[in-house]
Structure formats: C-alpha cells, structure tokens
Amino acid sequence: MHPFVFACIAPHGGEIIPELKGPDPQRMAATRESMEKLGTYMTEAKPDCIIVLTPHGTRINGMFSISDSEKMNGSWKENDGIFEMEKHVERDLARKIAEEANKNGIASSTINYGTSSGPISCLPLDWGAIVPLRFMPDVPVVVITPPRELSFDTHRRFGRSLREAAAQYNKRVGLIASCDWSHTHDENGPYGFDPAAKDLDEQAVHYIKVNKLEKMAEFESGFIEAAKPDGIWQTLILAGAIPPDERHVEFLSYESPTYFGLICAAYFTKVKIQS
Template identity: 30%
Template sequence: MYNKAVRLLTARAISNLTGCCTRSEEVKLMVATLVFAGIAPHPPLLVPEIGGHRISKVERSFKAMQDFSRRLLEADPETIVLISPHSPLDWHAFTTRADAELYGDFRQFDAGQVRLKFNNDLELVNAIGKEAEAAGVPFKTYGRSYLLDHGAMVPLYFLAEAGWRGPVVVLAFSGLSIGTHVEFGRCITRAAEKLGRRIAVVASGDLSHRLIPTAPAGYEPEAYRFDQLVTDSVARGDCKEIIEMDPDLRELAGECGYRSIAIALGSIDEKPVNNCVLSYEGPYGVGYLVAILAEGLSQSAVKEQSIGGL
C-alpha cells in the first residue's frame, strides 16, 4: 500500500517536469528585486562526502538540486535569503543571525572537511527588521555565533558548488500563524525593494517524514497526502491550497518544510511565475521536493499572474 502511494505520488510529480505551469497572466512593468524563489530539500545524504553510494537512491533530487542552483545563479541575485527549519527557533518571533559572517560544516555527519562560509547581508537584515516592525510582525536578531545547521548547509552546498560566493541571510520561522509567515515573506521582499537589492528566496524543508514503515518519524498511511497536495499545488501555482491546508494533515505528515514554504509564498506575494516541480521522491520515507516558485523575473517586465480567489 505504502509503496504504491509513494510511487503514484512520484509519478504525478514527474509528470509535471515537462514544463512550467501556464496561467492567465498580465504583464506589469516593474523593477524586479525578487528574481527567484524556490523550495529545496536538505537531507545531508545529498552531499557526496556524506551520502556516498546512497546518492544513487536520491539521484533525481541530486540532479534537480544542481539544476535548481544553476537556475538560481542565472537569475543573478545579489543576496540569497534562505529559511531553514533547523535554525535556532523562537516560538514567538522570526529570527536571524547578526554575525558579519555565516559559517558551518558537516562534522556531525562525519564530514567536517566540508566547510562553507558566507558574508551576512546585514543591511538587508536591518531592512527586514524595519519592514517587520512596520507590519507588526515579531522579528529578532541574535549575535551569538552558531554554526549553520544542515537545513541551511545542504542547499548552500549545492549553491556554492554552482559558484555562489555572494552574501546570504539565513532566517528561522516561528510558531506564529501561517498568515503571519506569509506576511513576513512580504516583509522580506519589501525590504529588498527599499534597498534596490536583487534577492533569491530559498525555502529549505523536507516534506512528510512518515511515508514508509522505516521512515524516521514512523509510518502514517495517509502522510503521502500532504506531499501530494504540496507538490501538485506548487505545479499548478495554487498558493491558496497550500496556505489554507488543514493543520491536522500537516501534523499527520510530520513535515519540517511547510512554514518555510509559507514564507516563500509570501515573498512572491502568492503569485507564482514560471513555477514548476523539478523533482520529487521519498525513497527513505521522507519526501524530497525540489521546485521553483518564481523564475525569469527580468528588470524590465514581470509577468504578474491572476490567481482566482487570492
């Protein structure tokens, strides 16, 4: 039963790889500051120094992350804003680091030789704080030096391999309402607009952790429905269906990416552009989704899509 469900979901995701969704749209002239937004998984086994031969079982995700990273760099952002589920969490506020440099390694996965270091875009951090305050969204910075967590490190590994050497802002979500997460995403984009900063937003997160009996969070026969809803909705560009998802389904799935995705959806103002699913699979019982929410936003014209009911 469970193998059939995962195979069916994977097949449905792959059927969306032939192209991006087409929607009714109108062209609005504007300066694009948010030039890319997407969803990236963060299993450490995707890193060759950690995964070794096991990468063959997540080959779709590995290749999709290479494609994702290449396309993000082609969008030419000045700063990458990444939301990680495993950054230090304040249940009552969104948080980020105030350190001048962000660094980390994979020592906890016996690959301490793999190290990353980036400058922190503190000007953007401060601008996000101002926009959050104006919107009544709780936001805090902390100055203690934490190593970057694997939720940030895995996507950043692929981005660094693709050639990224620019600044990064790493954010943590909160325990506040989903609507507040969406609004915080809007604050990020407004902050970039105020600075005239081109940004790419990456929602790091894995989907259900309960897809098969050997899954890390146990088995839940209906957990695949969460992954199916998110994957299909991203392919269609249906932000409303994701944002208004039944909380019981999220709880049942044992996911760790939903709130990151909600922030990313807010950053694009719930209007996907050239959205598409690059890959989905769950061979180890955890759903790995690589997807683009917005791409191809030029400096001269942005396609602003009309989405019914939003």
C-alpha cells in the same frame, strides 16, 4: 527591478550533497540532479545575496529569527563524510527585514553571537541552509528561521514584509525556501509510518505545480501532525514574498527514497529582471 531575481523550494537531506552521498549514490540521485539545476538557475540570476528560510536554524519562540552576525559557519556529517561551510551575512538586508516586519506588526528579531562585529561574531549555520547553499553561488546570505507558534497567515504577511525589505535594499536578491516534506513515510524511520505522509506530499506537489502555494495554509493541524512535514511554513513565506501573478514555476522533482519527502521547484518572476 523585481525584489527577487530567482526563488526556489529546495530540500535539505544531507545525502543530497555530493560529498556525503555515501555507498548508495542513486538514493537521492533525482533530487541531486534537480539541485544542480536550481544552482545553475540561481547562478544565472546573479544575486548579490541569498535569503534562506530554514526550519532548523536558531529559533526564537513566537518570533521570526533573522541572522545578524558577521558570518555563519557549520558542518554536516553523514556516511562517514563531513561537509563544512562558512558564509558572510548581509547584515544591512537582515536589519531591513527585521525593521520592516516589526513595522508591520510581525514579531521579529535579529540575532548575533559573541561580539557585535568582527571575526568572533559568528552564528551556527544549520543543515537546512548548508545543503541547498552547497549548490548555489558563493554570495553573502541572510538566514531566517520561522516560528511555528504563529499562524500561517502571519507567515504570508512576513513574506510580504520580506518583499518590501528586499525592494528597499535595491540589490539583486535570491530566495530559498528550504523544505523537507512529510517525515512518516517509513515505519523504520525515526517518526514511524503514517499514510498521511503520502497524501500530504501528493497535495503539496499538486499545489506547487498549479501555482497555488497558499492552499497549504488549509491543511488541518491533525493532518500536519500525522505527516510531519517541515516545509509548509517556509513555503507560505515564499508565497507572500512572490504573489501568484508574478510566479512562474518549473517543477523539477519529487521523491521519498527514505523516510521523508524531497521536492525541488524553481520560481521565475514574470517581471523582467534588469541587468
């Protein structure tokens, strides 16, 4: 069986969640529709668990941070609404991921909070995980936060280790790269305006469409700093986890209705998935 039954690049803007769309439901309507489709694809793939790569989880400087608590819970507030979520953690897979990464010389650590097990063993679930998981089947998760201090090549290598761990796990695994893109589209946004935002997002869309995710590793640091994306690192992990010759991409949508870009893309493996 292929290590991943389905994978996707999915955004995490709070208004995508239907319960938080507020007084302007059309603002992220295209993305919301695409997320429903990604959720349908993931449900049809029947994963036993889902790995979420998020930029907004608990960070460890210089190390990949991997959830290893009994459960995770969190909430997100927007437009006078609140959405809450609790998930069980697939701890056996989390530990396999850390073990495989460290065996391959990639600095990684599992994390926990409170107690080693039981109901108090609970980590916060961030909006980078909550938003895409809102549309996905209710199965256990492993949440991973990558470190930006490490090289792009290390992120691809971590993806390959992730693939090896998922293959050893021998269950059906889904993979989500939770990514918002450039954050400098609007002068009234928190990061101001920079023309690099449009340029970087257009290049990211192109690389996704032509199945060349690895090309994002060639973005120069000044270009990244000007555009302020938060999706490159998770995308490169996905690229390492699923090689180009095993990826079939369905590009669903791009929009930047506020100050940041939103991309939805589905990845189907070219290897037949066993029932």
